[in-house]
Amino acid sequence: MIKVLENIANTDPLMISEQRAIIDRVLAENKNLPGATMVVLNELQSQIGFISVPMQGYVAQKLRVPMSEINGVVSFYSFFTTTPRGKHTVKFCLGTACYVGGAPGLIEKTKQIIGVDPGETTEDGSITVEVCRCIGACSQAPTMVIDKDMYGRMHPNKLPQILNKYQ
Ligand code: FES
Known part of the structure; x- marks a missing residue:
């Protein structure tokens, strides 16, 4: 996890304490559910507004799934975005x-x-x-x-x- 955190910019949600708290809460509440990956990603997209690459790495580590799996889901469904959507x-x-x-x-x-x-x-x-x-x-x-x-x-x-x- 330290490696992931070292590589992210200060503007990433992982580095903003309020948003980091939301990410951690979403993970804690859902990580043991069946289909946790989709549930967590859906919640993060809805609550943060996008799922940055560092966020994907963090989710992969926390859910103990390969980064490629998280990235594959985020890339496949148009509902997910890796940067904030416009107005x-x-x-x-x-x-x-x-x-x-x-x-x-x-x-x-x-x-x-x-x-x-x-x-x-x-x-x-x-x-x-x-x-x-x-x-x-x-x-x-x-x-x-x-x-x-x-x-x-x-x-x-x-x-x-x-x-x-x-x-
Ligand atoms: S192809 Fe059906 S609405 Fe565009």
């Missing part, structure tokens, strides 16, 4: 209908406008861009979702005005 989350559907309908062009245009790729957050912390699977609105492809608002029949030309509302 708003923009998700582009990459299901077949949306992909064929122009989702890659929407992502490219978004990068031109706000400067971030999927998986990244704008420097001012206002918007995180993500991709997702089919959201069940294929007839309106290509679609995107911002927080809880769905936008269908999207076109790159519509993006500046829409994104502007969230910045």
Whole structure:
């Protein structure tokens, strides 16, 4: 554990006493439950807002599971993030209908406008861009979702005005 703690920046939740207390409480309350890994990671994502790489190492040590297992879970499920999400989350559907309908062009245009790729957050912390699977609105492809608002029949030309509302 000392090695893990030596390698983390002061800004990591593990080094902030209030957040460290939450992490330790979540681990203590759940580490003996069946499926503890998922329960702990879900709680940390909800309560801390993200699961940094040092946090993953700490959880792996405490639960006595390989780091690769923790990292595999965090990477696989889009619910988990390794950095804090922005105030708003923009998700582009990459299901077949949306992909064929122009989702890659929407992502490219978004990068031109706000400067971030999927998986990244704008420097001012206002918007995180993500991709997702089919959201069940294929007839309106290509679609995107911002927080809880769905936008269908999207076109790159519509993006500046829409994104502007969230910045
Ligand atoms: S493929 Fe995008 S909504 Fe179904």
